[in-house]
Amino acid sequence: MGYVFAVAAMKDGKNVTYLPSYGAEMRGGTANCTVAVSDDEIFSPVASTPDYAVIMNKPSLAKYENMMKSGGMLFINSSIIPQGLFRSDLAAVRIPANDIAREVGSDRVVNMIMLGAFTEKTRLTSLESIISSLQENVKAKSASVMKLNKKALYRGAEYVSRGNE
Amino acid sequence: MTDKVLMRGTHVIAETAIRAGCRFYAGYPITPQNELAEYMSGAMLKTDEGTFIQAESEIAAVNMVIGASMAGARAMTSSSSPGISLKQEGISFLAAQELPAVIVNAMRGGPGLGNIAPTQGDYFQATRGGGHGDYRTIVLAPAKGQELADLTIKAFDYADHYRSPVIILIDGMMGQMMEPVLLPEPLQLSDLPFKDWILDGARRRPSRIIRSLILDPALEEEHNWKLYRKYENISRELQIAETYQTDDARLVVVAYGTAARIAKGAIKRVREIGLKVGLLRPLTLWPFPVKAMEEASRFVKEFLVYEMSTGQMVEDIRLALKHRSEVHFHGRPGGIVSTPDEIAKIITSLYYRRGLEEEPG
Numbered sequence: 001m002g003y004v005f006a007v008a009a010m011k012d013g014k015n016v017t018y019l020p021s022y023g024a025e026m027r028g029g030t031a032n033c034t035v036a037v038s039d040d041e042i043f044s045p046v047a048s049t050p051d052y053a054v055i056m057n058k059p060s061l062a063k064y065e066n067m068m069k070s071g072g073m074l075f076i077n078s079s080i081i082p083q084g085l086f087r088s089d090l091a092a093v094r095i096p097a098n099d100i101a102r103e104v105g106s107d108r109v110v111n112m113i114m115l116g117a118f119t120e121k122t123r124l125t126s127l128e129s130i131i132s133s134l135q136e137n138v139k140a141k142s143a144s145v146m147k148l149n150k151k152a153l154y155r156g157a158e159y160v161s162r163g164n165e
Numbered sequence: 166m167t168d169k170v171l172m173r174g175t176h177v178i179a180e181t182a183i184r185a186g187c188r189f190y191a192g193y194p195i196t197p198q199n200e201l202a203e204y205m206s207g208a209m210l211k212t213d214e215g216t217f218i219q220a221e222s223e224i225a226a227v228n229m230v231i232g233a234s235m236a237g238a239r240a241m242t243s244s245s246s247p248g249i250s251l252k253q254e255g256i257s258f259l260a261a262q263e264l265p266a267v268i269v270n271a272m273r274g275g276p277g278l279g280n281i282a283p284t285q286g287d288y289f290q291a292t293r294g295g296g297h298g299d300y301r302t303i304v305l306a307p308a309k310g311q312e313l314a315d316l317t318i319k320a321f322d323y324a325d326h327y328r329s330p331v332i333i334l335i336d337g338m339m340g341q342m343m344e345p346v347l348l349p350e351p352l353q354l355s356d357l358p359f360k361d362w363i364l365d366g367a368r369r370r371p372s373r374i375i376r377s378l379i380l381d382p383a384l385e386e387e388h389n390w391k392l393y394r395k396y397e398n399i400s401r402e403l404q405i406a407e408t409y410q411t412d413d414a415r416l417v418v419v420a421y422g423t424a425a426r427i428a429k430g431a432i433k434r435v436r437e438i439g440l441k442v443g444l445l446r447p448l449t450l451w452p453f454p455v456k457a458m459e460e461a462s463r464f465v466k467e468f469l470v471y472e473m474s475t476g477q478m479v480e481d482i483r484l485a486l487k488h489r490s491e492v493h494f495h496g497r498p499g500g501i502v503s504t505p506d507e508i509a510k511i512i513t514s515l516y517y518r519r520g521l522e523e524e525p526g
Contacts, residue, residue, distance in 0.1 A: 003343070007171050010345045017310075018171065018343040022197060023281060044430030045342050048506035 001054065001111040002033035004137060005118075008129035009037045017045035030060045037124055052122060054114050055081065056097075065090070075118050077110065093121055093160060100155050109152035116156025127157055169345035174313050174335060175201035175243075177346050178269055181317040182241050183208050183215070184351040187267070189233035189240040191218040191226040195248040196281045197337030198271035202243065223248040227255030227268075234264040235375055237363035239321050243269035245337075246287050247278060249295070256330050257296030260392070261377035265324030265331075267317070268302075272336045274500035282500025283336035283423055288477035291332050292451040299389050301396045303331040303403065304450040306421040310344025316448070318349055325358050327399055334450060336473070338423045338502060399452055406454035407446045408461070410436065414443030415521040417461055418512065419482055420471040421447050423502065428471050430505030435512050441521070442512055450478065458485035467519055469493045471508060473501070491519070 006018040017036045025031040034050070036042045049069035055061045055076045065087060068074065073091045079098030097113040104113070112134075119130055131150060138146055172180070179201050182190070190209055192202040202219065209217035216233070220226035226242050233240035244252060249270045259266050272287045274280035291304045303323050307316045313335070320331040364373055379385040409429060411417055420428040425446040432442050445461055447454045462468075468490055470479040479494045486492060495511045497503050516522065 003171075006343065010169065010171050016171070016345060019338065020341055022337055022341050043433055044427045044505045045338075045344075046427055046430075046502055046504055048430075048504035 001115050002035045004130060004133050005115060005125065006035045007133035007136065008125040011129050011132060012125050014039060015042050017042050019045045028057060028059070030063050032060065032064070052118070054118055056111070056114065057081065073121070075114055075121070077114060093117065095156060095159055097156070100159060101152065104148065104152050104155055106148055109148055112149045112152035113156035116153035117160045119153070120157035121160050127153060169347050171343045172310065172346050173200060173341055173343045174310065175271070175340040176204045177310055177313040178317050178333065179204040179208060180348060181314040182267065182321070183212060184349055185239065185318045185321040186352045186354055186357050187239045187241050187321065188212060188215045188354070189230065189238040190216070190242065191220045191229040192242050192244065193220050193223045193226050193248060195245045197273060197340055198243050198245050198269065200340065201269060223251035224255065227252040230266050231255055231258055231262070231264060234259065234266050235364045237360050237365055239265070239325070239357065241267045241269070243271070245271045245273045246275045249287065249290065253296035256302060257294070257298050257300065258377055259330040260300035260302065261298060262375050263328040264375070265328055267320045267324055267331050267333065269333045269335065271340045272334065280500050281337055283338040283473065283502055284498060284500050285336065285422060285424060285473040285477070286498060287334065288450060288472070288474060291334050292453070292481070300392060301399070301451055303327065303329055303399060304334055305331065306334050306448055306450050307339065308422050308425050308446065310342070310346045313339070314346050314348060323403065325360070327395060329395070329399070334422065336423055403449055404452050404454040404456055405448040406457035407448060408457065409444040409446070411443030411445060411461055411465070413441050414465055415441045416467045416469060416512065416516055416519070417443045417445050417465045418469045418471055419445045419447070419478070421450060421478065424471050424473050427503055427505050428508055431508035431512055434505060434509040435516070440513065440516050442516065447478070453481045453485060455485040458482060462486050462490045466490045467493070467521060469495060469512060469515055471495045474498045
């Protein structure tokens, strides 16, 4: 998800850094990546206090809520994270990504639903750039995979644009 | 013009090495640099005469590089801290026999096996020779994706020009991080500098001998002074450093590689609250950019060195400054990567503690 977003932002002509976490991480753990996007030179790829976070499971919410910049925005997969935020200075965008994914037809597109919602809400890049980035990354795979991912992106974007969150 | 690609650091080094004419790579797996060898294993086979070998050990790999270099190839190996320790004998032999080679070290937590997190604990090992004997290695310290490409090209050029091993010193973060990179155009092997010393079969010419065993002390001394003169030339010709906002600075942070990027982020923050702080970033760790340090110390009396170690480069800075300025140190060893906020706090507290906010009388 982070990689697809980083490539999309690069295609928009922005400076980007993509820093994956490295080391042991268990399933259901807090594997993460940090993406920085800027019109200017990016100095540190390490974020002191992120502006946005896409939170896919409960342990990640516990770990990253504290790190956020005041006024920041969290995108939360509400299908598996029922609880709210502790901090009142953050905005939460809640997306039932697993439920939408099931409607779309595959549990594997949960991340693309979140990315669609994130893109629509933040406008840091466009859905068109995300799709062109995705196209490069899944070019070896079948057209049906691309179609499924596209559908997921649009469903995620549509969900937040309707003000459901 | 070709487009920028988003590539991880290890892949940038591997791809650029091949574009620089590297046609021999031998390595042995170790985290956090396995992606470099993995990339080489595929990409080298797509070249006409390239060789990729996963050796039986780090020592075997570096000795294969010695052989390939003797035969005239642009040769490379890569590893991470404990593996580089094993390669040190071979690096000493490369230096003794004046063989060009590029060695990549993705530094990890240590000593011993340590961990796989990013550190800068191998500064001494890289800049002081590391192996036995009276020699130096050129050490390059990139900090950005594009620099990984640019300095990899330079590493091969310097290695050939000075007939010396060159170390590219990165860490797991530089290796894993992806940034947009404009890859250089591939060089033709026929465009590479001609080598009149390689062992390629003595057909209709006198035989050549490359060895490091020099039993006669008088001849070994001569050889040592010859190497010394070369290192003196390198010291004069090859110092590279970047400065950022040092013109009006009352405090200059000195850092390299990953630490320098984080320091730069911190400086951007403290500049926003009016602190006059700059950055000096060595791109060559050996030779150390003494001239840039001296230049900076003419106007700056306070330096803060930030390293991801308990303090190694700080010794070179103290040597370069000869006590003309105050040198402070902040270190995070063991694989801890500071956030820019942490360094900004360190800078701010030092700035006020030293009374730097007052206009100089």
